[in-house]
Amino acid sequence: MPEWLIYMLPWLSVLVFVTAVGACIGSLVNVLVYRLPLGLDVIVPTSRCPKCDHKLTWRENIPIFGWLLLRGKCRFCKAKISPEYPIVETVVALLFGGIWALWYVIPDQLGRDTVLGSIAPEWALNGAAMTWPATVVLLVLVGCLVAMTIIDARTSTIRLELTWVPAGVALVLHTAHAWWFYHKYGNPAMMPGLEGAWIVPNAPRMKWLTAPGEVWTLATGGLANWKFIGMGIGGTIGLGVSILMLRFKLLTRSFSDFDEWYEQHHKETKQLLNASSDQPAEIQADSDRLASPDPVVPVPAESADELPVAAEETPESGMDDWLQYPHARREMVKELAFLCPPVMLAFLGSWLATLFVSKQYGPWTHDSVSGQMIAPANAPLWLVVLGGVLMGYLIAGGVVWAIRIGGTMAFGKEAMGLGDVHMMAAVGACLGWIDPTLAFFLAAFVGVAYAIVAQVFRGKLSKAMPYGPFLAVATMMVVLGKPLVEMGLGRLFGMDAPMNLP
Numbered sequence: 001m002p003e004w005l006i007y008m009l010p011w012l013s014v015l016v017f018v019t020a021v022g023a024c025i026g027s028l029v030n031v032l033v034y035r036l037p038l039g040l041d042v043i044v045p046t047s048r049c050p051k052c053d054h055k056l057t058w059r060e061n062i063p064i065f066g067w068l069l070l071r072g073k074c075r076f077c078k079a080k081i082s083p084e085y086p087i088v089e090t091v092v093a094l095l096f097g098g099i100w101a102l103w104y105v106i107p108d109q110l111g112r113d114t115v116l117g118s119i120a121p122e123w124a125l126n127g128a129a130m131t132w133p134a135t136v137v138l139l140v141l142v143g144c145l146v147a148m149t150i151i152d153a154r155t156s157t158i159r160l161e162l163t164w165v166p167a168g169v170a171l172v173l174h175t176a177h178a179w180w181f182y183h184k185y186g187n188p189a190m191m192p193g194l195e196g197a198w199i200v201p202n203a204p205r206m207k208w209l210t211a212p213g214e215v216w217t218l219a220t221g222g223l224a225n226w227k228f229i230g231m232g233i234g235g236t237i238g239l240g241v242s243i244l245m246l247r248f249k250l251l252t253r254s255f256s257d258f259d260e261w262y263e264q265h266h267k268e269t270k271q272l273l274n275a276s277s278d279q280p281a282e283i284q285a286d287s288d289r290l291a292s293p294d295p296v297v298p299v300p301a302e303s304a305d306e307l308p309v310a311a312e313e314t315p316e317s318g319m320d321d322w323l324q325y326p327h328a329r330r331e332m333v334k335e336l337a338f339l340c341p342p343v344m345l346a347f348l349g350s351w352l353a354t355l356f357v358s359k360q361y362g363p364w365t366h367d368s369v370s371g372q373m374i375a376p377a378n379a380p381l382w383l384v385v386l387g388g389v390l391m392g393y394l395i396a397g398g399v400v401w402a403i404r405i406g407g408t409m410a411f412g413k414e415a416m417g418l419g420d421v422h423m424m425a426a427v428g429a430c431l432g433w434i435d436p437t438l439a440f441f442l443a444a445f446v447g448v449a450y451a452i453v454a455q456v457f458r459g460k461l462s463k464a465m466p467y468g469p470f471l472a473v474a475t476m477m478v479v480l481g482k483p484l485v486e487m488g489l490g491r492l493f494g495m496d497a498p499m500n501l502p
């Protein structure tokens with residue numbers, strides 16, 4: 001074996017493995033995209049030709065290569081198989097392999113000061129062995145974002161299951177990862193003079209690297225920020241209270257009478273259409289009667305009936321109906337009521353945390369030099385990280401929800417979907433509160449860029465695009481463009497150096 005191969009083999013084999021896993025997840029994304037909107041079981045029936053129902057063999061089921069093997073056609077009925085399948089598999093495979101390479105291979109091989117080498121977050125420099133759970137959380141999020149994007153672009157709905165999976169994985173993996181670290185090494189302690197490099201007291205030779213001001217792989221409140229932790233736990237319990245109140249009908253769902261209104265609204269428009277087409281239809285029928293002795297009477301009525309039915313099927317009119325719903329402002333009051341328990345319990349939790357901590361560790365003190373409050377003691381790392389996950393979920397979801405309520409109140413039309421709230425909350429649970437907040441504002445620019453491109457290529461804006469795909473693209477831009485984002489923010493706030501983010 002040549003020497004360079006022996007040298008490359010360890011990281012190359014892992015990279016190939018991660019890319020292959022990505023292709024398989026891409027295959028799963030295809031299944032989700034096809035079956036979820038149809039309400040089909042995701043696991044039970046194996047892949048079949050949608051036309052002749054012929055079962056695919058294991059070889060034809062291999063991601064990307066299966067489609068190439070069949071040359072895009074069913075082996076039996078020769079029906080074309082959409083190239084979307086291998087394309088989605090390739091995209092997810094490249095995202096998985098690319099993120100792994102950028103995080104763990106390129107900084108080592110090319111150096112941290114190269115363009116590609118600088119993309120990895122600081123924590124990834126601790127190596128895959130120490131940080132793989134955080135990367136797995138990111139990859140799960142990426143897979144779900146791809147599926148959400150395709151489904152949302154097609155059906156204008158965000159499947160909530162696809163937001164709960166990454167949020168749940170983040171809650172378990174991030175917290176367990178920090179728990180493992182805490183029980184093996186204890187809390188890291190700030191290394192004097194070097195912000196972002198921590199000494200691990202139980203393992204004196206180990207240096208734990210994070211972004212300056214951070215302790216872990218996602219944005220937290222810091223080791224001593226008990227209020228942040230209390231707020232996250234309180235807010236999450238409040239969210240549970242609100243969900244229970246919805247279940248027991250103590251709160252009502254917003255837009256719960258939409259279906260009723262929709263039917264009524266359509267009956268009215270149908271009648272209106274019938275009334276307006278009555279006149280010319282009768283004239284038409286009269287002239288028909290003149291031409292042929294056996295007039296077919298229902299023709300005008302039928303053609304008038306067909307109009308609204310045909311219009312219903314185009315996605316544009318579906319979106320329009322949603323926007324025409326007249327009680328959007330009133331419905332926001334219901335959503336504000338839903339938000340009361342989480343907000344109140346978040347503040348209660350923050351207050352209780354200070355009480356509990358002052359009992360346990362002594363009171364908060366006031367630093368007369370800096371003017372800041374000093375917390376009595378550090379929280380254990382796993383609790384700090386749990387607080388980061390919960391607050392990420394709450395803040396990122398809260399930002400989108402606040403804009404939704406504000407926008408709807410201002411314009412009287414529903415602005416942003418609740419699906420978008422769920423989606424960014426999930427991103428917050430996986431990456432902490434900073435990334436999704438940035439991505440949310442970046443998404444508006446992505447939307448404008450898409451509108452311009454669509455205008456140039458199609459000559460007109462074909463249809464109102466839902467916001468979810470822009471949010472997903474913006475999230476990926478923040479994750480993969482951190483150095484650029486940090487530079488941009490540094491300029492924006494007039495700082496001398498790029499702003500440092502986790």
Ligand SMILES: [Zn+2]
Nearest residue numbers: 049052074077
């Ligand atoms: Zn077939």
